[in-house]
Amino acid sequence: MSVMQNNSEKSKWYLxxxxxxxxxxxxxxxKNLFNQKKMMTLNYPEEKYEYSPxxxxxxxxxxxKDGSLRCTACMLCATNCxxxxxxxxAAEHNDHTVEKFPISYEIDILRCVFCGYCEEACPVDAIxxxxxxxxxxxxxxNFIYDINHLAYxxxxxxxxxxHVDDEERLKSGL
Amino acid sequence: MPKCTINGKEVEVKEGTxxxxxxxxxxxxxxxxxWHDGLSVAGVCRxxxxxxxxxxxxxxxxxxxxxxxxxxxxTSDKVRDAVKWGLDFxxxxxxxxxxxxxxxxxxxxxxxxxEYGKYDPEMAEHKQKKxxxxxxxxxxxxxxxxxxxxxxxxxxxxxxxxxxxxxIFNRGDRSEIGTHDGLELNNKYSLNxxxxxxxxxxxxxxxxxxxxxxxxxxxxxxxxxCSTGCNIKAYYNREGFFRVKPSYNEKVNGHxxxxxxxxxxxxxxxxxxxLKAQVRGAAGWTEMAAGAAAKKAxxxxxxxxxxxxxxxxxxxxxxxxxxxxxxxxxxEFKTKKIFFWINNKESFDEFDGLLIRGDKNPNxxxxxxxxxxxxxxxTWNELSAGLASGSVKTVVVAGPENQAVFKDFxxxxxxxxxxxxxxxxxxxxNEALMSLTGNVWLIPTKTFVEKDxxxxxxxxxxxxxxxxxxxxxxxxxxxxxxxxMAGKNLAIPTAAQPFMPNNQRVDQVELEAxxxxxxxxxxGSL
Numbered sequence: 148m149s150v151m152q153n154n155s156e157k158s159k160w161y162l163x164x165x166x167x168x169x170x171x172x173x174x175x176x177x178k179n180l181f182n183q184k185k186m187m188t189l190n191y192p193e194e195k196y197e198y199s200p201x202x203x204x205x206x207x208x209x210x211x212k213d214g215s216l217r218c219t220a221c222m223l224c225a226t227n228c229x230x231x232x233x234x235x236x237a238a239e240h241n242d243h244t245v246e247k248f249p250i251s252y253e254i255d256i257l258r259c260v261f262c263g264y265c266e267e268a269c270p271v272d273a274i275x276x277x278x279x280x281x282x283x284x285x286x287x288x289n290f291i292y293d294i295n296h297l298a299y300x301x302x303x304x305x306x307x308x309x310h311v312d313d314e315e316r317l318k319s320g321l
Numbered sequence: 322m323p324k325c326t327i328n329g330k331e332v333e334v335k336e337g338t339x340x341x342x343x344x345x346x347x348x349x350x351x352x353x354x355x356w357h358d359g360l361s362v363a364g365v366c367r368x369x370x371x372x373x374x375x376x377x378x379x380x381x382x383x384x385x386x387x388x389x390x391x392x393x394x395x396t397s398d399k400v401r402d403a404v405k406w407g408l409d410f411x412x413x414x415x416x417x418x419x420x421x422x423x424x425x426x427x428x429x430x431x432x433x434x435x436e437y438g439k440y441d442p443e444m445a446e447h448k449q450k451k452x453x454x455x456x457x458x459x460x461x462x463x464x465x466x467x468x469x470x471x472x473x474x475x476x477x478x479x480x481x482x483x484x485x486x487x488x489i490f491n492r493g494d495r496s497e498i499g500t501h502d503g504l505e506l507n508n509k510y511s512l513n514x515x516x517x518x519x520x521x522x523x524x525x526x527x528x529x530x531x532x533x534x535x536x537x538x539x540x541x542x543x544x545x546x547c548s549t550g551c552n553i554k555a556y557y558n559r560e561g562f563f564r565v566k567p568s569y570n571e572k573v574n575g576h577x578x579x580x581x582x583x584x585x586x587x588x589x590x591x592x593x594x595x596l597k598a599q600v601r602g603a604a605g606w607t608e609m610a611a612g613a614a615a616k617k618a619x620x621x622x623x624x625x626x627x628x629x630x631x632x633x634x635x636x637x638x639x640x641x642x643x644x645x646x647x648x649x650x651x652x653e654f655k656t657k658k659i660f661f662w663i664n665n666k667e668s669f670d671e672f673d674g675l676l677i678r679g680d681k682n683p684n685x686x687x688x689x690x691x692x693x694x695x696x697x698x699x700t701w702n703e704l705s706a707g708l709a710s711g712s713v714k715t716v717v718v719a720g721p722e723n724q725a726v727f728k729d730f731x732x733x734x735x736x737x738x739x740x741x742x743x744x745x746x747x748x749x750x751n752e753a754l755m756s757l758t759g760n761v762w763l764i765p766t767k768t769f770v771e772k773d774x775x776x777x778x779x780x781x782x783x784x785x786x787x788x789x790x791x792x793x794x795x796x797x798x799x800x801x802x803x804x805x806m807a808g809k810n811l812a813i814p815t816a817a818q819p820f821m822p823n824n825q826r827v828d829q830v831e832l833e834a835x836x837x838x839x840x841x842x843x844x845g846s847l
Binding site for chain 1: 420421530531533
C-alpha cells in the first residue's frame, strides 16, 4: 500500500476541518441531551437489543400440544451437523403412533457454530434456532444443553409449540 | 450353456439360469424386491422388468429362463417407465416415514426411488391404515404399513427354516404379513427375515433404534459362535459393535446365519471386557498394564521347573495363536503338559440340519491340528491328578471369549486355582475369576474381531479373516502374550514395503483388504 501525501496549499488550512468536526460532535451531544429516545447506543447489560425473529441463536426444541417433545429422534440434525455437537439417544415409545422418541438430546453449545443446518434438516420442525444469544456462564457452568434446557427452560414458558400437528396429519391420510 | 446378450454384453450362463441371476452376477443393476438368490421365485413385485428382443411387452427377469441367443435389455425408456410406475404402486400405501425407520440408509425402496422414481405421486386417495409395531415374536417387530408384500419372509419360513409361522392375510390393499393363529415367529433363524426384508417392515428388537445405519461401518469376519464358521459382517463404530449380519459364502453358510450367532458381537464390546490386567498377590488385587503383567508372569514361569508348568487351551483362538503359544511352551518351557478344555463333550456332534452345530467353538479342528503337530496327547485327567497332588504348580489358561457357552466355567476355574500360580488370559470379565484366591494374573486378550487369523471349521475348511477394529487397545493376542511370557520383547510389525511404489495409485495399495474391511459405500443392495 502506498501512502499519498497531500502537499497542496489548501491542506495547510486545518482549522476549518477541526471546527467542522467539533460542530458535528456538538450536534450529537445536544441531540442526545434533549432527545434521549433517539439515542443510537444502549446501556448494554441493562438494556438489550432485540434481534429479528429470524436471528439464529440458541436452540429450542419444540413441543406438541400435550407438551411432549416433537422430536422423533431421526438423527438427521445430528447427521447434518458440521460441528458434530448433537448427541441423541433414541428409544421406543409406548404409544405406537409416536414409535420413536429421544430419551436424551444433548447439544454441546460450545462446539455449535450456529449454522442452522439442524433446523434445515429437521423433517418435523422439532428444532429451531431461537432469538436468544446471551448465554454466558461462570466457571463450571454446563454448556451441554439437555432436553430440559432445550425444550422447557423458564423463558420459553412451557415450550414452543410446533407447526406440525400429528393428529391432523393422520386424519388427512398422510 | 446358452449364450445371451445383456445390455449389449455377451454373457454365457448355465442351463436354466433366470435372467435376473445372470444380470446380478454380471454386475448389471436391476430393480427387484421379491427375488432373493436363496429363495424360490415369487414374481410378485413386478419391478425386475426387462425387454427381450422379439417380445412385444416387457417381462419380469426373475421368472424368465435364459434361452440361446436372447437379447435382453433393461436400460431402455420402456423398461424404466414400467419400473417407475411399478414403484408408484408400491408406494401407494407406504407411509414414507423414512426418518424414523430403521432401514433408512440401507433400504431397497429408497435406493430404487432414487434411481427410477423421482416423480410426484399421482394418488389422491388416503393411505390404507394398517397395524404398526406388531410383536411377531421374541426377536422381530413388524410394521405392516411399511411392508410391500414381497413375501420374502414368508418364503424364508417355508423354505429355509421350514417352520411356517408367517403368512399373508386378508386381500387386496388390506393384505398384511402376520403369524398363523397361536404361533409366534420364534425359530433359531428368525432374524434372517429382518435381513432379507427389503424395506423396514421387519426390524430386529435387538438393533431397533440403537443406531442409524449410516453411522456404522461394516467389515467381514468369521462368526465364532460355533464350529460352522459362518461368514459374517460386523457393524461397528467408535462406540462399539452393534449388530452382525451374514455374508454370502456358498461353501459355508450360504446367505443365512442363526440367531445365536447374532449375539457374538456382545461380548466384544468394552463393557464386557477386561480393560486392564489384574494381578493378585499376597496384598490382594492390583491393576496393571497387560504387557507389564505378562512380563511379570514370565518371571514366575522362568523360575518354575519344566514339569510343574501346564497350559490349558480353549478352542476359541486362531490357529496362528495356538501355534505361537504351543511352540513357546514346548520349546522354551520344555513342557508337554498342554490340555484342551472341552466344554461341550455331550453336544459335540449335534447338528440341526441347517447351520447350528453343538460344538460351540469356532476352531476345535485348528487346535487339534496344532496339538497334533507338536505331538501332544495329554488329557484333562492328568491335569486334575497333577493339580490334586500338587505336582502342577503354574498353570497358564487361555480362557474362552464366548463365556456363555462355557457352562462349566466357574467349576473349572475353581479346579485350576488349586495351582500355586494361575495365569489366566481372557478377553471378558468374569466374577468367578475375581473371587479366586492365591497368585492370579488376569491378562486381557483380544477377541476375534481385533486380530487377523485363521479358523478351521468342522469340515476342515480354513477361513482366514482380517482384523475389523480395535476395542481394547491394550489387550494382547496369544501370540504377543506368549512372546512376553517367554521373556522376549514384542516385535513391532513393520510394513513389508514401507514406501509405496510410485507408479501405483495410493488408493490401490492393499486394495483387497480395504475392499473387505472399510466403508462400504453401496449399502442396501438387495
